Amino acid sequence: MFEKVLIANRGEIALRIHRACREMGIKTVAVHSTADARAMNVRLADESVCIGPPAARDSYMNVAAILSAAEITGADAIHPGLGFLAEDADFAAAVEEHGFTFIGPAPEHIRLMGDKVAAKTAVARLGIPTVPGSAGAVRDPAAAVNAADAIGYPVLIKAAAGGGGRGMKIARDRAELLRMLPAAQHEAVLFFGRGDVYLERWLERPRHIEIQILGDGQGGVVHLGERDCSLQRAHQKVLEETPSPALNPRERDRLGALAVAALRNIGYRSVGTLEFLCQDAEFFFIEMNTRLQVEHPISEMISGIDIVREQLRIAAGAPLGYRQAEIRLSGHAIECRINAENPETFRPSPGRVTDYHAPGGLGVRVDSALYQGYEVPPYYDSLISKLIIHGKTRNECLMRLRRALEEYVIGGIETTIPLHQHLVDAADFINGDYDIHWLERFLGRAP
Ligand code: MV4
Numbered sequence: 231m232f233e234k235v236l237i238a239n240r241g242e243i244a245l246r247i248h249r250a251c252r253e254m255g256i257k258t259v260a261v262h263s264t265a266d267a268r269a270m271n272v273r274l275a276d277e278s279v280c281i282g283p284p285a286a287r288d289s290y291m292n293v294a295a296i297l298s299a300a301e302i303t304g305a306d307a308i309h310p311g312l313g314f315l316a317e318d319a320d321f322a323a324a325v326e327e328h329g330f331t332f333i334g335p336a337p338e339h340i341r342l343m344g345d346k347v348a349a350k351t352a353v354a355r356l357g358i359p360t361v362p363g364s365a366g367a368v369r370d371p372a373a374a375v376n377a378a379d380a381i382g383y384p385v386l387i388k389a390a391a392g393g394g395g396r397g398m399k400i401a402r403d404r405a406e407l408l409r410m411l412p413a414a415q416h417e418a419v420l421f422f423g424r425g426d427v428y429l430e431r432w433l434e435r436p437r438h439i440e441i442q443i444l445g446d447g448q449g450g451v452v453h454l455g456e457r458d459c460s461l462q463r464a465h466q467k468v469l470e471e472t473p474s475p476a477l478n479p480r481e482r483d484r485l486g487a488l489a490v491a492a493l494r495n496i497g498y499r500s501v502g503t504l505e506f507l508c509q510d511a512e513f514f515f516i517e518m519n520t521r522l523q524v525e526h527p528i529s530e531m532i533s534g535i536d537i538v539r540e541q542l543r544i545a546a547g548a549p550l551g552y553r554q555a556e557i558r559l560s561g562h563a564i565e566c567r568i569n570a571e572n573p574e575t576f577r578p579s580p581g582r583v584t585d586y587h588a589p590g591g592l593g594v595r596v597d598s599a600l601y602q603g604y605e606v607p608p609y610y611d612s613l614i615s616k617l618i619i620h621g622k623t624r625n626e627c628l629m630r631l632r633r634a635l636e637e638y639v640i641g642g643i644e645t646t647i648p649l650h651q652h653l654v655d656a657a658d659f660i661n662g663d664y665d666i667h668w669l670e671r672f673l674g675r676a677p
Contacts, residue, residue, distance in 0.1 A: 231546050232256050232306040232331070237271070238296050239311025242616060243524070244271035245599045247309050250538035259303045261296055263289035265607040270599040277303050284609040290314045293321055297328050307331035307545060313611070316521040317344060333545040335500040335520045336447070343502075343518040347390040347428050353504070353515050356492035361507065361514040363430035374411050375404055377429050383407075384432040387414040391422035393517050395465035400432055433514070435665045436507035438462070439474050440519075441489045442529040444540050447499025450550035453486040454529040454537075455559045461653070461669045463576070468646075468669060469653060470525040471564045472532055475624070475662025476508060485513055490554065501526075501541050507666075524567070524613070527597060531563035531620040561620055562627040566635070566650045568598075568615040570606045573649040580608040585641030589634035593620040593627075606643055614645070624662070628654060649673075 236259040237247045244260065248271055251258045260275035265284035272278045279299040282289030289295070291314055300308055308325050310316040316334065319341040325332040334340070343349045347366050354360045364377035367390055378385045378401070387399040387410060397417050401407035411427070419425040442454040458474035459467050473482065489504045503519040526537045535557070544550070570579045586602040598615035600606075606614060617634055621627030635651050656672060658664055 232542070234259060234276075234303065234305045234307075235333070235542070236261060236296070236300045236303065236305040236308045236330075237275070237311065238290065238308055239314060239316075240266050240269065240271065240290060240610065242597050242599050242613065243311045243522070244269075245274070246597055247311060247538055248274055250536060250542060253536075254539060254542060256542070259299065259305050261290075261299045263609075265609050268604070270601055270604070279303065284607065286314060286610065293324055297324065297330075300325075300328070300330050305330060307333050307542075309333040309542075310521070312521050312524060317519070319344060331545050333500075333541055335498065335502065339496065339498055340520045342496075343520045344393075345390055346388065346393055346517055347426065349518055350428075350515065352496070353492055353518070356495050358488050358492055358504070358515045359513055361430040361433065361516060364428045367426035367428050368411070369426075371408055371411055374407055374429060378404065378407050381429060381431045385429045386432045387411065387427050387429060389414070389418035389422050389424070390426035390428055391424040392418065397421050430516075433507050433509045435667065436460075436509040436514075437474070437476050437664075438505065438666050439477065439508045439513070440503045440505045440523075441486060442523075442526065442537070443489055443493050443498070443502045443504065444535075444537070444544070444550060445493050445498040445500065445502070446544050446548070446550045447497055448549050449494065451490045451494040451498065452550060452552070452554045452557055453490050454533045454535060454557065455482060455486065457525055457528055459525065460664055460666045461659075462666060463669055463673065467525065467567060469564060469566050469650065470528055471562065471624075471627075472528045473559070473562065474508075481511075481513075486554075500544055501537055524616070525565050527595065527616060527618045528563035528565045531595070531618060532559045532561055533557055561622045562624040563618065563620045564627055564631055565619075566617045566631070567613055567646070568617060568638075568640070568650070569612040569646045570614045570643050571612050571646055572644045573646045573652075576646075578608065578612050579644035580606045580612075581643045582606075583640060583642050585639055587637070587639040588615075589617070589637035591630075591634075593630050594618075594634050595620070600640065615640070617650075628660065 234257040257276040260272045260278040281295040315321040319337040322332040323337040368374040415425045437460040445451040461469045595618040619631045
């Protein structure tokens with residue numbers, strides 16, 4: 231096992247990784263920007279190195295500074311966390327070239343799944359259903375029109391190097407497609423550095439359901455069930471739950487088995503997530519994420535498996551050591567993402583946390599680097615805490631979640647706690663009756 235791991239991230243996820251390391255007897259190195267010098271993960275780390283000014287480009291994305299920090303502190307391995315460099319295949323390769331272990335997948339797998347067209351082709355070949363779409367990138371208008379005629383309108387134009395919803399465009403007919411194609415290609419170059427775009431049938435009201443996978447690169451691959459991530463606003467997830475109210479055990483086993491078989495086939499190593507859109511009981515793969523995800527804790531709560539610990543063990547060369555049949559998914563878990571934002575306008579609300587009291591008790595978990603007196607910096611995304619609840623049933627989980635939201639005090643800044651309190655009392659949510667557009671419609675309605 232590693233002796234010392236450098237954590238190339240910040241905030242709650244850096245603390246989450248620190249916790250897993252310490253429970254395994256591993257020393258940690260925190261790297262941080264000047265804005266994060268007083269952060270909890272930096273205070274708790276065995277060592278810390280300031281790697282640059284607040285702007286992420288110059289600190290958390292600064293490959294040379296991170297590698298230097300690993301060199302100076304004698305770290306064995308680097309955990310990229312999520313966001314920043316977590317899905318940068320060149321970074322993963324550079325880490326390995328400098329003699330450190332990258333705690334994540336092989337660079338080839340990061341690169342493959344980062345190309346959304348190649349990823350779709352690869353998983354389709356392995357028997358996973360994908361959204362009907364163009365056979366690959368569409369380069370010229372004639373190819374786009376031909377593909378769209380075969381798919382049926384409306385179609386969605388997506389960037390091959392994109393993902394997460396940025397730069398998507400809906401074309402409702404041939405004229406719109408011809409008008410939007412050059413703009414989409416231009417934007418793809420601008421946002422992602424590559425102009426390739428592809429087409430998919432636009433699903434009007436799907437749910438977003440993703441499967442959590444662990445693979446050891448030695449033939450061991452298991453899944454930890456699904457997460458329903460349909461409750462989102464402006465492509466930011468707000469609340470996630472597992473199991474999905476929309477999936478029955480047969481569908482879960484089928485989808486899980488398909489995902490496991492595909493990743494075993496490519497020899498996938500580390501943790502990963504396959505994203506699906508689900509509409510009218512049909513599942514379509516859209517993308518794979520080759521990183522630890524923000525919402526991983528709900529899968530931990532129902533499986534009892536520490537996903538970050540597994541990620542560290544796998545990176546150190548250990549086999550999984552258990553089979554799918556030994557994994558019991560039990561009860562229900564929900565995560566509320568709490569942001570430092572106005573709960574109505576979503577305007578960021580950085581500043582000093584003057585009062586802090588986190589909820590506790592059975593089935594309540596708080597993943598947060600906040601403390602009283604901490605100053606939330608304005609430079610990064612506004613996620614400040616994840617409230618994660620487990621219950622035997624969905625209803626027990628909801629009752630417990632309401633209780634925990636009542637207890638949670640974060641003073642001095644605005645947070646989205648009131649939004650969650652409003653959401654967990656909505657009849658459609660209580661009934662599990664929502665799709666990817668439901669939350670934005672709900673927020674648009676008068677309270
Ligand atoms: C789609 C779609 C409908 N049809 N693809 C947005 C994020 C990116 N991961 C994929 N996204 C979508 N792809 C087809 N063929 C609708 C979305 C989408 C969405 C997906 C998941 C969660 C929220 C969403 C919000 C708007 C659109």
